[in-house]
Amino acid sequence: MHTLFRQLCDAREPKHPKAFQARFRAAAEELAAADNDPVLLTCCPAETTYEAWYYGKRVPQRDARRILVRMFGHSIEQLRKPAADETHRDGPGALTNMRRSAEMAARRAREFALGAERGQLGDETLGFLQDEVARIAAVYQRVPLPTLFPDLSAAQEDAFRLIEGGRVRPSQMRQL
The missing domain is CATH 1.10.260 (434 Repressor (Amino-terminal Domain))
Known part of the structure; x- marks a missing residue:
């Protein structure tokens, strides 16, 4: 509920x-x-x-x-308290709630992947970040910037965290 x-x-x-x-x-x-x-x-x-x-x-x-x-x-x-006008499971609000839950789960998975590799930065982590930037760039023309800004900010924060973490090879530094 x-x-x-x-x-x-x-x-x-x-x-x-x-x-x-x-x-x-x-x-x-x-x-x-x-x-x-x-x-x-x-x-x-x-x-x-x-x-x-x-x-x-x-x-x-x-x-x-x-x-x-x-x-x-x-x-x-x-x-x-429970919301007074809560939609049913199959109502229009259900899709919004599922999207929000999926976004939170994806963010947690990204944070885990970015922090899971020890020592050197791996190709999976770099690819994960590149995919996120590509996704943001692809929807930029269709979605207002205020909607994308939290995702853009999070991707930038992830890139800086990786750079500052000292686990990056010179070739990866250029990609980041």
Whole structure:
């Protein structure tokens, strides 16, 4: 059963937890300024925490609750309750939910693949990153940049992480 929090996240379509984190930080800044509470500026959930909230496996704590209330305009109790107008499994929302779950699973698999090879960077990892860049380039003309930006940012972050990790051969450095 989906919560109101999950339904609202799906409606705003954060393609990647980093997109949610950016909106979360913005709401934290607004709330910190309004309440004169600079501690809120240090509050931002990890990607795994966002996913746990999204799937209803973890309850947000103190400051995060205040920020979520600011973001969505609903109390934490309302956000944690089942969504009132949840679609049936075979309804139009099911495809969106499946897509979101598939995107999260693909991101986890990519992160595992990028970190799994020890020592030198392997061809599989480099190919994985090249495939992601090719996918982004292929849909760029059809999809608005704000929709693609989280994926583009994640690919760039992965490339820099590999470069900075010191596991790259000179020929691979040029490809990255």
